[in-house]
Amino acid sequence: MIVSTMLAERNATVRRGYRLHLTNLEDRALTYLVRFWVTPPDEKPHWAAPLNEFFQFYTGLPGLEFNSSASPFVRTGGVYGSSQTFQVSPQQTVSIGFSPTAPGDLSKDIHYLEGYVTLELPVVRTGQGDVRFHPTPQANGPVRVLLNPEMTMLHIDTQGAGYTQNLDGVVTGRVSMTRLNFDTVEPLVPASGKAENEVTPNGSLLLTHDALVKALQTNALEESSSPLISQLMSPAERMGALVELLCELDTKKEFVNELNKLLEKNQAAARICKSSA
Numbered sequence: 001m002i003v004s005t006m007l008a009e010r011n012a013t014v015r016r017g018y019r020l021h022l023t024n025l026e027d028r029a030l031t032y033l034v035r036f037w038v039t040p041p042d043e044k045p046h047w048a049a050p051l052n053e054f055f056q057f058y059t060g061l062p063g064l065e066f067n068s069s070a071s072p073f074v075r076t077g078g079v080y081g082s083s084q085t086f087q088v089s090p091q092q093t094v095s096i097g098f099s100p101t102a103p104g105d106l107s108k109d110i111h112y113l114e115g116y117v118t119l120e121l122p123v124v125r126t127g128q129g130d131v132r133f134h135p136t137p138q139a140n141g142p143v144r145v146l147l148n149p150e151m152t153m154l155h156i157d158t159q160g161a162g163y164t165q166n167l168d169g170v171v172t173g174r175v176s177m178t179r180l181n182f183d184t185v186e187p188l189v190p191a192s193g194k195a196e197n198e199v200t201p202n203g204s205l206l207l208t209h210d211a212l213v214k215a216l217q218t219n220a221l222e223e224s225s226s227p228l229i230s231q232l233m234s235p236a237e238r239m240g241a242l243v244e245l246l247c248e249l250d251t252k253k254e255f256v257n258e259l260n261k262l263l264e265k266n267q268a269a270a271r272i273c274k275s276s277a
Contacts, residue, residue: 001199002191003117004149006036008055010100010111015154019097019185020117023146024088025196030138032145033122034096035083038073038115048073051080054107057098059086068096079115085122099152116191117149121201135203142198149188 009016024030036055040046051073059068068086088094101107121143123135190197260271 001119001197003034003119003147004188004190005114005116006149006188007115007151008038008098008100008113010054010103013156015100015156017097017099017152017154018117019095019150019152021093021095021146021148021150022088022119023093023148024090025144025146026139027090029087029089030121030143031085031087031124033083033085033120035081035118035120036098036115037118038080038082038113040078040080041110041113046075046080048075048080050107050110051082051113053104054100054110054113055082055098056101057082057084057096059084059096060094093146097152099154119145119147119199121199123201123203137201137203139201142200144196145199146196147190147192148195149190151186151188153184153186155184 003020006018007016008018018036020034022032022034024032036057038051055073057070068084070085071083073080073082084096086094086096121138123137125135256272263271
């Protein structure tokens with residue numbers, strides 16, 4: 001699900017970042033996957049390395065260690081994506097976000113970026129032996145979460161480090177002052193328009209027998225529109241959709257048999273073979 005939009009800014013007086021407070025409203029611990037999607041600053045191809053230098057991600061409150069795994073930015077189509085995976089105990093809240101770092105060699109020309117944030121409940125790997133990596137949904141249905149996204153701003157004092165007092169052209173002395181940097185927070189409206197949301201775990205949706213029967217009943221009506229759909233979707237998008245659907249198939253023998261009849265009716269080049277595992 002889409003959580004909210006985000007932006008990052010870095011200049012001489014302010015650093016704008018993003019923070020998401022996520023509360024697990026269920027009665028068991030769950031693993032969450034937050035993805036940060038960034039729109040490139042322009043249409044030219046860019047390396048992801050400057051983005052990895054620009055963003056400083058964190059999970060948990062300052063000074064408190066929190067176990068999480070991170071994936072650096074990589075290019076996916078026309079956007080760049082990075083992710084953080086972490087576990088939240090029941091009825092507990094975890095904060096996750098980023099702030100721009102100080103300018104580095106690779107990211108010195110980056111000042112402003114926009115994008116959005118998504119949330120998933122990834123499958124977990126269970127089992128032993130040959131099936132120890134079997135992907136298993138964390139729940140059979142949607143789980144409840146409380147989402148509170150916000151923009152963080154560090155205002156940098158550029159005047160407080162000290163200055164020379166000058167009266168009528170005569171230097172009377174140097175006044176030293178403490179640099180005063182301060183933080184502010186601006187709440188963001190979740191994309192759903194509400195704080196409490198339901199997230200469907202990855203891998204929990206099955207193409208059931210009833211769904212197949214409905215597809216058979218409407219197949220004749222949709223035949224005329226399928227060529228148009230093929231033209232609107234790229235081969236990579238169609239392949240991705242196929243893989244996603246195959247991962248969500250019901251494994252009952254009766255379902256597989258009826259699906260193969262549908263594939264044969266439509267002169268498809270492939271058939272489904274149920275695994276014995």
